[in-house]
Amino acid sequence: MKIETKLPRVGTTIFTVMSQLAASHKAVNLGQGFPDFDGPQALRDALTEAMNSGKNQYAPSTGWPALCEQIALKCEILYGCHVNAGAEVTVTSGATEALFAAIAAIVRRDDEVIVLDPCYDCYEPAIDLNGGHTIHVGLDPTDFSVDWNRVKDAITARTRAIIVNTPHNPSGAVFSAADLDALAAITRDTNILVISDEVYEHIVFDGDEHQSVLRNAELAARSFVISSFGKTYHCTGWKVGYCVAPAALSVEFRKVHQYLTFCTFTPAQVALAEVLGKQPEHYLQLPAFYQARREFFRELLAPTRFRLLPVAGAYFQLVDYSEISDKDDFSFCEWLVAQAGVAAIPISAFYESPPADMRLVRFCFAKSDEVLRTAAQRLSSL
Structure with missing residues (x-):
């Protein structure tokens, strides 16, 4: 049977792709944006x-x-x-x-x-x-x-x-x-x-x-x-x-x-x-809860070669990896999983036409202290 797709430009989402890579490499998954802790x-x-x-x-x-x-x-x-x-x-x-x-x-x-x-x-x-x-x-x-x-x-x-x-x-x-x-x-x-x-x-x-x-x-x-x-x-x-x-x-x-x-x-x-x-x-205290997560993760990443961008809201940290690699962001994320055992999301996945010189990836910090520490230790080795 021949199927003419209604979404010719759509494949598996980048979040699934990176989560599958994380699982295959037994990597810390800071890619897909979900907490690893339970609700109230x-x-x-x-x-x-x-x-x-x-x-x-x-x-x-x-x-x-x-x-x-x-x-x-x-x-x-x-x-x-x-x-x-x-x-x-x-x-x-x-x-x-x-x-x-x-x-x-x-x-x-x-x-x-x-x-x-x-x-x-x-x-x-x-x-x-x-x-x-x-x-x-x-x-x-x-x-x-x-x-x-x-x-x-x-x-x-x-x-x-x-x-x-x-x-x-x-x-x-x-x-x-x-x-x-x-x-x-x-x-x-x-x-x-x-x-x-x-x-x-x-x-x-x-x-x-x-x-x-x-x-x-x-x-x-x-x-x-x-x-x-x-x-x-x-x-x-x-x-x-x-x-x-x-x-x-x-x-x-x-x-x-x-x-x-x-x-x-x-x-x-x-x-x-x-x-x-x-x-x-619960929702009134959520800003303070996640701000503490943000500060904790940023302190852990401070000694690395990543440049941390400001974070005013949500639970993602963008980092510039220009001092580490000149790879495009998707290739860098593949390399990062294999080399450091940490999964991230390439920012180009969110663009129709990303800026040519952009070297940014996204980490999710809605994770436990232990997971964030493990990820930071691995990223510090780069």
């Missing part, structure tokens, strides 16, 4: 209780009502945005599903969607599958800030949406209030929608506040805002995320969602509703 005991106990008390059948497609209420309350407390839990919150099977559903809901054939490179690798395939065209606008290669004039210049009559991501994967850069104002200005008086990937919303460092688009009423009125309980509660394998969007956008979003997964794992939704309401200190 109270959350795991609540999951067990939910299953044992019979919460094992379909949840409402839009989400367990108590969880939707807690999400709406959190948005109001943190971002000052009033959200209607019934009409504007949808619980999804991970943020990746939410991103796909948002794109599928609004992108028509030959529509253009602007993304900011480097960007997460699931955006463009979803755009392609829905007949759209991805327009890549590069971030500043020195600090990964947005040149909003370049974004404005990329807008055409076909522009349907702009996808933004803060805190940013892979760089850890974060938006300022001025970034929100600039995004609002270039979309004002247009039909352009915003898809805001905010899965690391609770991991922002040095006393800064997360600048959700929900803080800006003008943007909130035209945006899908997507987040992840997996990132917030160290349970990425549960695959529970959510989307907050105005009622009219949520209607279209839910049309797609109901045929992707219909609903998300019920006991996890019940458990998250319980803990989100009763223990907000």
